[in-house]
Amino acid sequence: MRIEYCIGVDLGSTTTKAVILGADHAVLGRGITNSRSNYVVASQVAMGEALINTRFTRIRNQLGHAGVGPARCDQLLGSFERRFREQQYLCQLATLESTLHGYADRTRQDPAVHRALDAIVARMRSESAGLFAEGAARKSDFFRDLAGSRFHELSEQQKEARFDVLAGLFDKSILDVENSTEAVGTFSEHARAALQAQGTHAPELARAVDAAFGDELVQVQVVGTGYGRQKLPFPEKSIRSEILCHGLGAHAMYPHTRTVLDIGGQDTKAIQVDEQGIVTSFQMNDRCAAGCGRYLGYIADEMNLGLHELGPLAGQATRQVRINSTCTVFAGAELRERLSLGERREDILAGLHRAIVLRAMSLLARSGGVHEQFTFTGGVARNSEAVKALRKLVQENYGERTLNISTESIYTGALGAALFAWRAAERADVPEEVKA
Amino acid sequence: MSNPATAQIHKDASQERQKRMIAEHFHRLAQAPDTGHKCAYTFVPGNLTELLRTFDVLPVLPEINALQSGMRGRSRDYIALAEKLGHSEDVCTYVKCDVGMLHSGNVGPTGERLPRPDLLLLSYTGCFTFMKWFEILAQEYECPVVMLHVPYQGDGRITDAMRRYVVDQLRRKVIPMLEKVSGKAYDEDLLRQHLARSAQAETDLVAVLEAAKHRPSPIDAYFGGVYYIGPIFTAFRGTQDAIEYYRELRAEVEERMRAGKGPVTPEGELEHEKYRVVVEGPPNWTSFRQFWQMFVDEGAVVVASTYTKVGGVYDNGFRHDPARPLETLAEYCMGCYTNLDLPTRVAMLSRYVQEYSADGFLINSVKSCNSFSAGQLMILREVEKRTGRPGGFIESDLVDPRYFSASNIKNRLESYFQMIEQKRSSGAGT
């Protein structure tokens, strides 16, 4: 089957997102990766992930056609996807392994280091099934984080080589792994391996996978946006301001939204849109990491936590500790100080989340307040504690508001971009559209 | 860009004239120690140029020197020097730029040395920093200082008591001091003649600025505007030169208007006027051209600005009035833009947006200047509310290049113009 699609890419400072829309503007696939040193690779990986996700959508459709019930469908696909991810992980791990040894050779490390690396990677490999087992909680979706945290834990435990050396090797190698598109492998490769690994007999799944393979995916138009948009390998007219994309994306998800707050890795945006999704005013803050997602990321690192764990942990707070430092780095130091003075992690974290949200509140105020309905997007919207704090402060200061949050909200900008792509495609006869 | 008058590739006669006027003025200043000309340092907002001329005293305007230093790429070093001398990072960079220049030989914008002041005439309007600035200069120079305190229009109007206060100071403090410094007696008739010439030039200036109501606008009333206000805001108000400059300029602008031409930009003429905007706040001088180019790239023309009113608001009908020489000077001082209260500023901007058929308005908020900046965010919302047109907000600084982030400003401007565009296309299309 021939499927035409448009794709929007949001090259964020932290993560790069891609959304694929079919001709009916329905979402076919989403992809995300962390932004890396090479923007071209980052957007390729994100687009690749979105295409993979599109195939998954197709498989689900095929299963539906084949009369497989939804519950069974979820179960089949769920385990298939976990196996698929595991394959991907193993593939990247293999690249990591050879890169690690390569650097160890180049820096003339002694054999003990190689032995240590072998031991660590072997251990990680053996754990992969568990990592992707049903119901397993993962720290992150990204290889860097998944592999990184485990690698560091294992390096600390092991006796043969110094932690510093191993950590240094990892930091070098992970860059290479991230920056290679090959390291992730291909859909077909992993899909086959995943099918095999799944073991159980599911002929309907195998058939659906085969059918999905047969689809011909045709890209009609692409639009890029985001922090790094100027660096995207796209023609200038295919680039849109991230503010507009966020506005349009939020409008597409929630047609009644009037105020949008986006907290990303490096910047926070407060946007007001009208009933057509057109931005009427906006405010953004940048240049300083305080108050953005990166702040949380930094704190998570300081506490040796994964991003996913921050919110839930803060949720267990019994009170909020006020962290006075505005600077992210100083906040990190203050946090250690507080910890050593016996404050609870949960309480400190709750205070930090509130601090971020407070900053966003002032930006919202600047952009014109919080109107019904209110949509929260960006990576930080995935953080339950940030959401809780925001809900409370909005309620206190602006009264009751419907708060829209979607699990897909991190894709808002990319969705807007994809919609712009369709607009451009549909209006292809109108030349010299909005200049970016 | 070495001199404002050379900024534009295509040079009109008026530009040549302005260039010559400025060069002559600075030359006269450089010669002052030899010719015995007396010089007074004073400020642009609320300047008493006609009065100074009455005593044949030449004005030196530290703000202009500072902005010129910014344009010539010298301000970074000057500011660094001032900070090294203990001036705070947080305060107005004009002051620091001036202090730095002073400690680096006091060479003016044309490369000639500026004379030491014979008088510091602290006639200041609309900003407390001016007062400090001259306190600082008073430490550097052993010369008399005379202060003219101009009360603020806190209620949006000039009361009799305010006018009397300023006139009293002129009569009892400023004039006697000028007599002493210059050795000349006060000649009110001479002052009246200067004032009459001022009024004439002012009328032509207003015609030039209001030409922007035309579509397409023949001028850029911000980036181009700062060149147009040059003579009348500085040393030339009340001179024959100024009269001729403005007459010539007006004729040129009216000709462009008749021909349906757009403004002249550093890249040549702007052919397609895509957006019309009103701008509030001073420009950035260190990247003036780059800043302008960002507007040009978008096809944006500034049709009205408040910055071109800092040295006097004339488009509300005010003219220097030879019949009431001291009162008119008092009213002039009190009427400069930054001496207006915020409700008046909001009303003025809203009026501009409407009268100049602007698509929106932009605020360039400069870190240096509390007088302008404190309250701009509220102005933004109020004007949006009153006009229904979108406002944009960018931040930079006057002469501190550290606070001009090109990528940041470009990002905001782009988003802003795309927003206007999107609004427009959906309004027309769907």
Place this chain on the structure above:
Amino acid sequence: MSANDLLSCGIDVGTSAVKVAVVACPEDGPERLLTTYAERLRRRDPLEVAEACYDAVLAQAGLRRDQLSYVATTGEGEVVGFRTGHFYGMTTHARGGLFLDPEVRAVLDIGALHTRAVLMDERAKVLSYRMTSQCASGSGQFLENICRYLGVTIDEIGPLSRQATAPETCSSICAVLAETDVINMVSRGITVPNILRGIHDSMAGRYQKLLASAGAKGAVLVTGGLANDIGLVAALRDLAPDLDVRVHQLSAHAGAIGAALWGGFRARRLQRRGRVARGGS
């Protein structure tokens, strides 16, 4: 060690490392540095590390706690329970700096979070100083973050930076977001040495300003952890040719040494006044 030597220990509790030093102060004649020791905190409790370091340095010097006349803390050491007294960072770095290099009249202490330029006289009396605040850009932590991203270990920074051929100007000011800048640079194919040197240049620019605004002239000793970074020091030398920028191999310990010396000074005074100070009081 002579009998009327008075022993004093200085403990510099930093935000990233604890440094300790023991000095012997004779009745008359110059003080002698007996030994130094340091440990990085690595997210451990500073108080515990301080105590461990204290014991370690004593073991290294073959001393018992009760042999010390004064335990002086500096840095964040105000909370250390077994201290005799506390001196503030700039006071101790000046003293330590002067001890390490008697010719200098200024120290530039570059630590993990703050940088301080301190001017002093020939007796280590602090005459003026400037320090960074509120923003961690240009600090040691800033450099560490970047290196983590580049996959370079701290010890490699200096030597790599020295290999730069075309330093790349680093514009970002934020210690956290600078990594985005770095990502940008890497993606533009800029080499690691050029990136590092660019960062060193921009840091050095800040320090030069700090020194200038403090009024430093002549010989300046760099102290604190970043004194070990030869790339940074080289950048500073290039940027401030009018200054004689120096380092000492014990620069990172200057605070601890200074604290120990001031401790000895106070102990001697208290002794003379008949009040004997003791560690642990």
Place this chain on the structure above:
Amino acid sequence: MSSSELDRLLADAEHLYRDLTFQSVRDWKRRTGGLAIGYMPVYVPREILHAQGCLPVGVLGGGEDLEIIRGDAFYQSYICHIPRSTIELGLNGALDCLDGMLFPATCDVIRNLSGMWRMQFPDKFVHYLDVPQDFDPQVGGTFYEHELQSIAAALAARGAKPLRDDALAASIAVFDTHRDAVEALYTLRREQPWKVPTHELYLLLRAGMLLPVEEHVPLLRRYRELVLADAARRPMDQARVLLTGSFCEQPPLGMIKTLERAGCYIVDDDFVPVHRWIRGRVARGGAPMRDLVGAFLESGVPSAIRYAEHGGKGDDVVARVRECGAEGVVFCAPSFCDPALLDQPMVVRAIERAGIPWTAFKYSENTGQFQVIREQAGTFADSIKLWSTV
């Protein structure tokens, strides 16, 4: 025991300081039915308000406890903190109890705030109080008198008592006693700084922003008696410093405590300057209004917001240092405060010439991190202590 009375007194003062709802003002209004008129730093002639039966209420921003949510929507990051917290208080209803606000001519920020206030709170009485920078009684004096009369008239139009000479004379007398009481505490602190820790003195000064003057005077006097009698307050080995620059936006209490803990005795300062704006007494036996104007022109402190020709400012600080026996000067100004920061190099020049050591740092009212300040102040105190005795 007296110390518990002292503790209670201080706790009450701290309670007033932290009460962001202005409950005491609300109570006063309920009790008396009078108008409460807020005023921003630095100086307003409270005597006028008092004579018209109004309660002058000092509004000094939101301090360290107020969370700024909407206030930031009004100000860019490079503007000092006090106007945003003041707006926040206005928007969150805390200032509803005020019948009007006076914005004295302090700086461009407060000046512009007056217009913002008028737009934001159109129903309230708002007045920009211009003060002359010309100190000639004939010129500036005439202007100022006119300005004061027009405020009085406007207040009367809002329901305050019309301004009468005898009432004004009486009010001047009350505030003269108040000035004496404040001065007595400053004198005591200068002589025995361990008796009057500055963070306590500060809380008392702040109480005077809210309490009617008739209640504040006895409070100041009682405190003085109590601390004089408190034998537990003993001298420590600390450096004596004069602190200057904090005349408008106020430092957080924690900062004052930090300075003291880092080894400084603050022996003179310019906190809450409205109390000490006029040196000496106002009453001079002339027409009360002329007295008030004359005192402003002749005896106003040479603060940063007042024009001074040829170096008068630095000289004044040097004279104050001598007078209070300070061993050094701490410049402690709000970030982005133009008047304070522009003055600083001029003052530094004078005190350096006089050979007085100094240090400087900035704060904002909600600064919560005092590490840098502690270190700087500590080093400063260290150097004074280590070297003054050698």
